[in-house]
Amino acid sequence: MASSEDMVSLLDEQLIVFYILTLKLKEAIGANLCIPQANPIARPIPLGLYKYNSAFKPLLRSQPLPLPPPPPPPPLPRIISKFQEKISQARRDEASSHWVTQSIYRVPKSLRDVDQTAYTPKIVSIGPYHRGRRPFRTMDRHKWRSLYHALDRTGHDVSLYLDAARLLEDRARSCYEAPISLSSDDFVETLVLDSIFTLELFLGFAHGFQGLNYSPNDPVFAVRGIMHLLQRDMIMLENQLPLFVLDWILAVQEGCEPSSSYRVAPLALLFFNPLMPIEEILRPMVTANPPDDRRALHCLDLFRHSLLPLRTLLTPASGPRPSFPSEQSAPPVEIASPTLFSASRWLPIAQKRRRQLIHCVADLRDASIKFWRRTDVQFWDIKFEEGVLYIPRIFIHDGTKSLFLNLMAFEQCNFKCRNHITAYLTFMNNLINSEVDVGHLHDNEIIENLLGSDREVAHMFNRLCKEVVSDINDCYLSELSEQVNLYYNKKWNTWRASFNQKYFSNPWTFISLMAAIALLLLTALQTFYTVYPYYKKN
Structure with a gap:
């Protein structure tokens, strides 16, 4: 009887233990499945219970606990994200830039503030910079008339010119410094319309407008007063078309091979001849087919080539730049050589500045320095010998100021240009301080004043070089200025001049x-x- 009771109690005890084990196992499994993601370690099952759950170990192994996802990276500081965005934009700008091919620039604000009217066209816009502005709408109608005359005279279809301009679109866009917001169709229209208008003016000025079927009373295409305004507007830096576009359109018009044509250059020089500040006989002629690296970039660059010989257009650091082809045959000019420029690089900056400064005409006359006109040379070729400053004649008219300012702006913007025009005008600005200086140079036939007032000429020269940065390492008149200053600083010359002026005047x-x-x-x-x-x- 006792043994049966013992067996019953033992069986009840096993059932109770099994029941407790089942509860503990259920509690452990539930705790493992419901723990938070951030704390993957749950409450462990007591080690003492493992001896009772050997039958459930395969079940636990078949259901591994899920791994939590990696935590998100901490947010970047605002300044770092801003810098990364700016650097990405700079990378895109660098990839899309065309520094080497740029040649038609926006005039810097520092130069434009000196004289707004010298850089802004008045009656006609050429190129995309001033396209569509209200003052030029009247002339835009005449551009369409010029296109009609060209198509009627040649019998061509307009699609011939549009296709040619479309081929040149990307290359022409890369010539402009400022971004061009025009669509592809508008830009192609600008190239065709402005090219035909420019070529009609060039051809009519060279061969006569009546030969191009224009009326003698035409308000634009006739040699009259408006032609001078057109010449002044079309020589401005912001009012240019690439010269290769004009060559290509003219070649298409005449049925020539576009790639080898260079016929616009002599026509352009003839058209802009009235703006020349020099005597016409001294200008070089144009060769027919120069190599690509000797061709001018646009009409303003072509005009500058005609004023300077080949030697002055060479850049010591980078070799020859696109220059006027016929200047190879020009006589050698004794100006500062590249070795002089390289030697002057080691001088202190203050000494370099002093080498470029020179006293005015009145002060130099007090030091017995004379001023004589130099003939048969270009206007920039100045020489000093034995107390005499030889200066070639220069013509000053109402378009000279705008012309010189745009030439200097081009030299300031184009890194391949040497600043010979800037150096010459800086030298003349130092010589001229008042109308008395202009009067003396006029009496010696050095300045041919067509403005009517010596005061206006003095005022023009005094404002030309305002806000202009002159390269102290690239001034072909530095050595000449130093020679003049050495002569001026000798007291004997001053005493002699004072004696002569007092007793021999x-x-x-x-x-x-x-x-x-x-x-x-x-x-x-x-x-x-x-x-x-x-x-x-x-």
């Missing part, structure tokens, strides 16, 4: 001087003959 002072010298000699002779007999007697 007019005949009356000269007669008074001669009378005083004669009186002094007679007094000396009288004294001699008075004293001499006394000493002879003794």
